[in-house]
Amino acid sequence: MPKIENEIRQFLVENFILGDEVDKMGFDESLLENGVIDSTGVLEVVFFVEDKFQIEIDTEEVLPENFDTINRLAAYIRRKQE
Amino acid sequence: MCGIAGKINLRQGQPINSKLIYRMLDTIHHRGPDENGVYTNNQIGLGSARLSIIDLVSGKQPISNEDNTIWVVFNGEIYNYIELRSDLEAKGHVFRTQSDTEVLVHLYEERPSDWLLQLNGQFAIALWDQREQALILARDRMGIRPLYYTAKDNYLLFASEVKSLFAHPGIEPEIDPTSLAQIFTFWSTLGSRSSFRNIRSVPPGHFAVIKKGKIIINRYWQLDMTLNRDVPKSLDEAAEELRWLLSDSIRLRLRSDVPVGSYLSGGLDSSTITALASQQAKTRLKTFSIAFGDKLFDETQHQIRTNEYLDIDNRTIHATLEDIGAAFPQVIAHTETPILRTAPAPMFLLSKMVHENDFKVVLTGEGADEILGGYDIFKEAKIRRFWARQPDSELRPRLLERLYPYLSTTTFSKAYLKNFFKKNLENTNDTFYSHRLRWQNTARCMNFLSPEIKSEIKGYDPLAELAETLPAEFNNWEAFAQAQYLEVTVFLSGYLLSSQGDRMGMAHSVEGRYPFLDPRVVDFSVGLPANFKMSGLREKVVLKRAMRDILPYETVNRHKQPYRAPIRSVFFGKKSPAYVKENLSPKKIDETGYFNAKAVSGLSKKCNSTGRVSETEEMALVGILSAQLLNSMWRS
The missing domain is CATH 3.40.50.620 (HUPs)
Incomplete structure (x- = not known):
């Protein structure tokens, strides 16, 4: 798996998921529907992504199609970095 | 480990009286209850109250070199003394003990220009160089072990603790208002300042040379927060x-x-x-x-x-x-x-x-x-920078709720958040961006100072003094590193x-x-x-x-839990210690003169009530009470 996806997964695992649930987290699973993150949690992800990947995210871009799975988020980051 | 104390004549004077040195050591007996040792001559007196930890039998201080031209007392530990000793012995130095203390005199002889940099340890050292007629007072890099001194016209006294200096009849204990301003801002004094007038501390990573009546302070180590390009990549x-x-x-x-x-x-x-x-x-x-x-x-x-x-x-x-x-x-x-x-x-x-x-x-x-990088203040600064990139965002400041959960509970808290954390928000180039809010908030404790003390420190800006001490490269460091440096x-x-x-x-x-x-x-x-x-x-x-x-x-x-202890419930309530009421009474406050009796009475009343007391008010309470206690201790 490419680096960005792994970085995001590592961040989520270390910050939001406890115990056995770690193994269950897939790259295309919904973070909100599976209860991985809540509304402030999304903000924490935005914070992490800006900090880690040196991009700035507009509030309007914090949408499910950009943020709800690891793969979508990684694709979004790549678009922003271009 | 030990306590150390001593005196040096700054001009031709009377030989040092060993009784004074023993008296100074008596005040810090708790630091070194195992044995006392004193060396005196016409210019210098060195004393050690020893807590025996390494070389219990022969490690007694003061210790000298082979020809008794260098003498040392020290408080602390040199952890790499075995390796240093081995090198020094290979170069011909002869050791009489197995202690880490003895390494100091030979190391100083061998490498006078950079001997302190060779030490891996925690120390406060007083070293007398007879040939140079110089006393060196040195402290470890981080300031783990304390070392204070005070100079009069004809002599200089030094010691591990301030109380030892007060054993000399010529030294008066008086709390320094400028120190109070610093403590009521940063929780501590800055640099070489102690809490008392005319009593200085050798700053961490520094040494003082006292020679021919002059005192010169030198830095031998500086914390360098520059990113190391050679560190591991992963x-x-x-x-x-x-x-x-x-x-x-x-x-x-x-x-x-x-x-x-x-x-x-x-x-x-x-x-x-x-x-x-x-x-x-x-x-x-x-x-x-x-x-x-x-x-x-x-x-x-x-x-x-x-x-x-x-x-x-x-x-x-x-x-x-x-x-x-x-x-x-x-x-x-x-x-x-x-x-x-x-x-x-x-x-x-x-x-x-x-x-x-x-x-x-x-x-x-x-x-x-x-x-x-473990403290919430580092997180707070990061979140505020995150918020500052879109200062009108309603969403971004909500991340502060992760740090301060109480912010999400009431409407009042949300308004507080906006007003408090938004101060200076967009000034991200501010040298003290990470800490300014905290320090300004703590400095509200100064509202309790008496008009006289306020007048004495009028115009004094603790942050400006701190800014002057920052290294030239500070502004080139990453924001995170700057905050670390200040901590x-x-x-x-x-x-x-x-x-x-x-x-x-x-x-x-x-x-x-x-x-x-x-x-x-x-x-x-x-x-x-x-x-x-x-x-x-x-x-x-x-x-x-x-x-x-x-x-x-x-x-x-686990979520990091800062180490803290209760405050208000310790000092107020059914089991309030008697000294609290006594020291916060208007009579005692006026006697001491540092604080405003009316303001302190108001604070006491509030603490005695069932209402909420803010964190700043709790800090002020401890600050006032501790200053009062400190003052009465020495006065009595």
Whole structure:
């Protein structure tokens, strides 16, 4: 798996998921529907992504199609970095 | 470990009277109860009150070189003394003892220009060079061990603690209003300032040369936060190297001729030290912990978890409100400075228990939060920068709720958040961006100062003084590194290692050893990229990675709990200690003259009520009470 996806997964695992649930987290699973993150949690992800990947995210871009799975988020980051 | 004291004539004068030196040592007997030693001649008197830890038989101080032209007394430990001694012996130096103290005189002879940089240790040294007719007073890099001095026209006195200087009839104790302004802003004084007028401290990483009547202060080490380009590229590699460095640091700090224990709070830092030490200890390690009745402060369940997991023998002291209240005046007698929190008091009780268990030495985890980025203030600064990129965002400031959950609970809190944390929000180039809010908030304690004291410090700006001391390269460092620098140089050196560290340990003849402050660990850690220290809002990631296979999962991943102790409930309520009412009474406040009696009465009334008392008001309460106690101690 490419680096960005792994970085995001590592961040989520270390910050939001406890115990056995770690193994269950897939790259295309919904973070909100599976209860991985809540509304402030999304903000924490935005914070992490800006900090880690040196991009700035507009509030309007914090949408499910950009943020709800690891793969979508990684694709979004790549678009922003271009 | 020891206490040291001495006197030097700045002009031709009377030979030094050894009785004075012994009197000075008597005041710091708690630092070195095992034996006293004094050397005097026409110019100099050096005294040592020794706590015997290394070379119990022949390590008596003062110690001289082969021809008695160099004499030294020192407080502390030189952990790499075995390696240094071996090098020095190879160069022809002859040793008479097995102590680490003797290394100092030969090392000074061998490498006079950079001898202090060779030392891996914690120390306050007084070295007399007969040939040069010079006294050198030196302190370790981080300021783990204290060293004060005061100069009159004809003489200079030095000592491990201020009270020792007051043993001389010519030295008057008087709290310095400028020091109060600094303490009521930063929690500690800055640089060479002590809490008392005309009494200076040798700053950490500095040495003073007293020669021909002149006192010259020199820096021999500077904390350099520059990113190290040679550090490991991956987090895993960095974690492995950090773990090795910490283990080696602990190996050196287990060098002792008496048993070494470990403090255990239940947090990551002390658990790390405990785990790595227990891997190396020859016998089952013993840990010492504090428990509180109030769950807000208590970490007992985490201590038990770590102890069980590592199979450690533990002793716990239960710090009750009454215990903290009863100990507080003694605590202030040892801190020798006003303080804004009660947290040193349980440390005082803890070292008492350590002493009663016949231990003289403990490992302890201070420094990790500073060098590896563990504090909430680092997170707060990151979030505010995040918010400042879109200052009109309603969403971004909500991340502060992760740090301060109370902010999400009431409408009042949300308004407070906006008003408080938005101050100076967009001025991200501010030198003190990370700390200005906190310091300005703490400085509200100065509202309680009396008109006379306010008038005396009118126009004085503690932050401007701090700005002048910053190294030239400060503005080139990453924002995270800048915040770390301020925490290390102001909070760690000035408060944690002093009021909460050395003083509380030595009050009961207990020496703290700090594996995270080994120069190699410090240099490595501060040079790491910021995201190895804090990723998102996850703190000390490199340490967590280093310890994840050694400590329990929940110890590594638990939310960091700052070490704190109760305040208002200690001093007010049914069991309020008698000294509280007495020292906060208008009569006593007016007598002392530092504070505004009316304002203090208002604060007392508020603390006695059932209403909410703010954190700043609690800090002011402790600050006022401790200053009052300190003043009355010396006056009586």
